[in-house]
Amino acid sequence: MSNKIIYGLFADDELLLDATKKLVSKGHRVNEVYSPYPVHGLDTAMGLKYSRLAITSFLYGMLGAFLITLLMWYVMVSDWPMIIGGKPNFSYGQNLPAFIPVTFEATVFFAAHLMVITFLFRCGLFPGSSSRNPDPRTTDDKFLMEIHESDSKKITEIKSILKNSGAQEIKVKNSNSELLEEFEEKRKKEKNKKKIRSKKNNGLLEKFFKIIGKNPKKNE
Amino acid sequence: MYRSAVRKPLITGKKDLHDITVDISRPIETSANKWWWSLFIVSAMAMLWGFGCIAYTIGTGIGVWGLNNTVGWAWDITNFVWWVGIGHAGTLISAVLLLFRQQWRLSINRTSEAMTIFAVMQAGLFPLIHMGRLWMGYWIFPLPNQFGPLWVNFNSPLLWDVFAISTYFSVSLVFWYMGLIPDFAMIRDRAVKPIARKVYSFLSFGWSGKAKHWQRHEVMSLVLAGLCTPLVLSVHSIVSMDFATSVIPGWHTTIFPPYFVAGAIFGGFAMCQTLLLIARKVVSLEDYITMTHIEYMNIIILVTGSIVGCAYITELFIAWYSGVEYEQYAFLNRATGPYWWSYWAMMTCNVISPQLMWFKKLRTNILFTFIIALFVHIGMWFERFVIIVTSLHRDFLPSSWSMFSPTFVDIGIFVGTIGFFLVLFLLYARTFPVIAQAELKTIVKTKSSKYNKN
Structure with a gap:
């Protein structure tokens, strides 16, 4: 049996907190949570010790x-x-x-x-460190829960708990980098799509704007 | 049962978490507008002029300044104290308001801390160039040497100042940077261009937002705020002791530490106000820096301005009440002597003009606020000028009484530091997250924002 990582992505800190409490009460361990800001009460819910x-x-x-x-x-x-x-x-x-x-x-x-x-x-923070969050959206507006589990029975149970408590996406991966790679590929594809679309539709117009130094669309 | 009124939202525009991310990364991800460029070019020119004047000073000696035997301290120390004072508001906002759980600080703390750091950098320039021989600047530290060793004098307030300013600068810098790490990580995760991605991933120290890291980060921020609060009070107290521990009439007063600290916060909030009013327009942050923020800051300017006014009057009263005729003359000379105009400029700008903030209509008027803030800058600069130059220019021996007039080098260096400060600030506004977005997001409830959107 191989070690798997279950990821649950939430869009709301309260849902995340409820899910954590539910999982812990059912005897599971929430190994890690990535969040864009500190979620109050999460550390005690996860069973983290106070910081010294x-x-x-x-x-x-x-x-x-x-x-x-x-x-x-x-x-x-x-x-x-x-x-x-x-x-x-x-x-x-x-x-x-x-x-x-x-x-x-x-x-x-x-x-x-x-x-x-x-x-x-x-x-483990230092300039030039390559470690990061497995899903880039967790510094924006999403909350990612990470659970390590090897028992396939438990995995299905955890998945159902996550689903019931409002997780947006539930994924099972072998490692952190697998999740990150998936996201990067998705981003690349979207970028390519955008490029093709812009080439088809207003390539000339864009070139013209580039020459006169103005951006026709405001960047998001 | 009494129910308190529902407070106005701290940020307007019904933002959700993603909106905040987008709004704060916009200045970084887009190119600058012409307002930014024109301001940048003007400030850069002033900065270069100032650097030229500094080079001239160091090359020739501080004889190129307007100093003479009687007035041995003038614009250099005035500017030093002025800039250090400006720095204080940033720490006050980020540390003291954090301890008091004032959530309105969240949209302004990052910028005011940046202001602190840039202002202290300008302040630090003056003692260094006043040394004349800049390359011997390391003599201010207690280092073993070949002269005996000849140590620094730990009884001297000037040495206390070395420790105070270097601690203040480095701790503020670290406090600021630790808050920036999660925000750099946010920009790193959004960055599409490879260079931007590399730079921001370097700057973000590999931040991942893990639960344990956040827990430690919060403890650290709280402890740093707790350390910065007495630190900020100590720094300007020690700056004031540069004067107060001497025996010059007009300087030798026990009121100086609290009076200087209040003045520093007063002047600093005015600078904060000036920068934020510019920043909210230049990088369009009207939804984050709202009228509520401007009004609160104006109230602080009003309160600290009143404290400063009170201190001026106390100082006058004590000069008369002490019965020391030298002290009495020093104050009479300030108000009616050859520098009367600087005294009355200080009084008008610092004591009278902030009192207009009592009127709600005036303190919620952006143009009026901007003008009053400029008045406060002028007033606070003159306060230091009055304390320093008018106390010195007529000393114990009437035969050596003299006047001080600045040379173009004095003026050039001062203008140069303003330019340097603005250059740093403008560069910051385009490359750094100008609002502490991770902290700001804690006050936006995801659930409630959905309700708000309808």
């Missing part, structure tokens, strides 16, 4: 405060203490008020940047 990102940020902030304190103490008190404006730097504690602004800035700097780096790292 905020905790990491707090720890990074503490680290920043510690490191900058160490640096300022070394620079101002230990390595080369100077008397500036008649105010000597004998101890860190006595001059603490002057060090508060920089401590604050460094705390924020560390908390923000290291948290963002953690976020990118944990999500």
